[in-house]
Amino acid sequence: MESNGFHGCHEFHELINRFVDNELGSEQDRILHDHLAQCAPCARRLEQYRALSASMEPETVAPPPALRPRILEALRAESSRGINGAALDKVILLFRRAAVAALLFVAISATFFFGRLGTLQADDRPVHYEDLFSISTPDDALEALIHTTTQKDALRRFTNDSRFTNDSRSTNEEGE
Amino acid sequence: MEDTRLVEGLKTGDDEAFRELLDRYEAKIFNTVLRIVKDRSHAEDVVQEVFLKTLRNIGSFNFQAGLYTWIYRIAVNAALDNLKKTQRMKPLSIHGNEEQTFEIPSDVDDPSRAPERAEMARILTGAIDELSDKYRTILILREFEGLSYEEISQTLECSKGTVESRLFRARERLRKKMEKYL
Numbered sequence: 001m002e003s004n005g006f007h008g009c010h011e012f013h014e015l016i017n018r019f020v021d022n023e024l025g026s027e028q029d030r031i032l033h034d035h036l037a038q039c040a041p042c043a044r045r046l047e048q049y050r051a052l053s054a055s056m057e058p059e060t061v062a063p064p065p066a067l068r069p070r071i072l073e074a075l076r077a078e079s080s081r082g083i084n085g086a087a088l089d090k091v092i093l094l095f096r097r098a099a100v101a102a103l104l105f106v107a108i109s110a111t112f113f114f115g116r117l118g119t120l121q122a123d124d125r126p127v128h129y130e131d132l133f134s135i136s137t138p139d140d141a142l143e144a145l146i147h148t149t150t151q152k153d154a155l156r157r158f159t160n161d162s163r164f165t166n167d168s169r170s171t172n173e174e175g176e
Numbered sequence: 177m178e179d180t181r182l183v184e185g186l187k188t189g190d191d192e193a194f195r196e197l198l199d200r201y202e203a204k205i206f207n208t209v210l211r212i213v214k215d216r217s218h219a220e221d222v223v224q225e226v227f228l229k230t231l232r233n234i235g236s237f238n239f240q241a242g243l244y245t246w247i248y249r250i251a252v253n254a255a256l257d258n259l260k261k262t263q264r265m266k267p268l269s270i271h272g273n274e275e276q277t278f279e280i281p282s283d284v285d286d287p288s289r290a291p292e293r294a295e296m297a298r299i300l301t302g303a304i305d306e307l308s309d310k311y312r313t314i315l316i317l318r319e320f321e322g323l324s325y326e327e328i329s330q331t332l333e334c335s336k337g338t339v340e341s342r343l344f345r346a347r348e349r350l351r352k353k354m355e356k357y358l
Contacts, residue, residue: 017344021318023325048351048358055300055354056319063206067220068198071227078231079189 006031012042020049179243186234197227201244204321205251211316212255214305215262222258226251241330248331252317256309296357303353311346318343 006012015032018024024032036043177185177196185193205226210219229250237246304312317323317331328339351358 013348014340014344017347018340021325021343023340045351048355049347051358052347052350052354053319055296056304056315060203060207061210061216063202063223064216064220067206067223068202070220071198071202071224072194074224074228075194075231076189076191078228079194 006035009039009042012036012039013045016042016046016049019046020053179239183234183237183239183243186231197230201247202227205247208248208316208321209251209255211320212252212309212313213258213262218258218262219255222251222254226254229254242327245327245330248317248321248323248327249333252313252331256313259309292357296354299357300350300354303350306353307346307349311342311349314339314342315346315350 012032012035015024015028019029019032036046177193182193182196184190186197202223206219206223209222209226210216213219213222226247230247233250237243241249304315307315314328314332317328323331325336325339329336332339
């Protein structure tokens with residue numbers, strides 16, 4: 001490490017980068033020049049950066065003459081639309097966003113709804129699907145859910161009833 | 177016309193203000209955009225879009241940045257957006273349609289070096305084109321437009337440290353490719 005706090009040539013390379021852009025403070029400028037006086041590779045790096053910068057003198061291209069009338073016309077048209085035009089754009093944007101939100105809501109609801117039907121169809125026990133089709137409010141949805149759950153519970157109780165299970169039937173057969 | 181008057185004129189739809197705006201910035205913006213998008217036809221479309229966006233957003237301009245920097249920001253963003261669109265459409269081309277070359281300062285006293293200079297210009301153009309958009313854009317703003325680190329950071333909405341490190345990396349990449357010519 002040098003006495004100026006720099007840790008090696010790679011840190012001076014960054015200073016050289018800023019130096020060619022005239023973005024170095026006077027203190028850093030002095031530190032860099034002290035280093036360059038005793039470091040040939042860094043001095044060479046500075047020359048390379050300068051040469052690169054000097055090489056990049058691009059051809060300036062004149063805009064085509066037809067461009068300005070075209071832009072002016074577009075600017076005038078835009079200006080004549082004025083505040084009302086801008087406000088209209090905002091309203092249209094608002095409607096577009098609302099439409100996208102509505103579509104998303106429908107898509108998510110449909111996914112949930114048909115996913116729910118798929119779950120019920122996978123279950124062999126009978127369920128009144130018309131209850132689901134009549135859903136139009138959250139209360140309807142809750143009621144339909146309670147209804148189908150109640151039906152399922154009743155069915156489950158019925159199928160577990162010992163009088164109708166295989167075990168009870170075999171006991172009866174033995175008795176006979 | 178001062179910037180404040182120009183901005184007021186643009187807000188009220190003053191035709192003279194439009195002309196003043198174009199007098200000041202049309203050529204500069206056209207060249208910057210052309211360097212980024214590398215296609216003359218696309219550059220024309222982007223420049224028109226830049227001035228329309230300038231007019232649409234002039235109401236929100238509050239002089240926090242200079243008018244010049246503000247318009248440059250619109251231009252660079254519009255050019256980069258255009259570049260992304262065209263790159264998606266033409267994934268095989270990295271050089272675009274416009275073969276814009278950079279002039280190597282001529283050693284007019286030494287015509288024997290002309291072929292070497294032409295070769296260097298060709299390689300430099302290719303090396304700059306091969307830089308990623310973020311390095312190429314920052315190099316264009318610094319080397320060709322002469323913007324300071326502060327102006328670049330305002331234009332690209334990034335820190336001065338980012339400007340400095342990107343410029344350093346861009347130059348290092350160019351230096352390695354151009355080493356034998358430097």
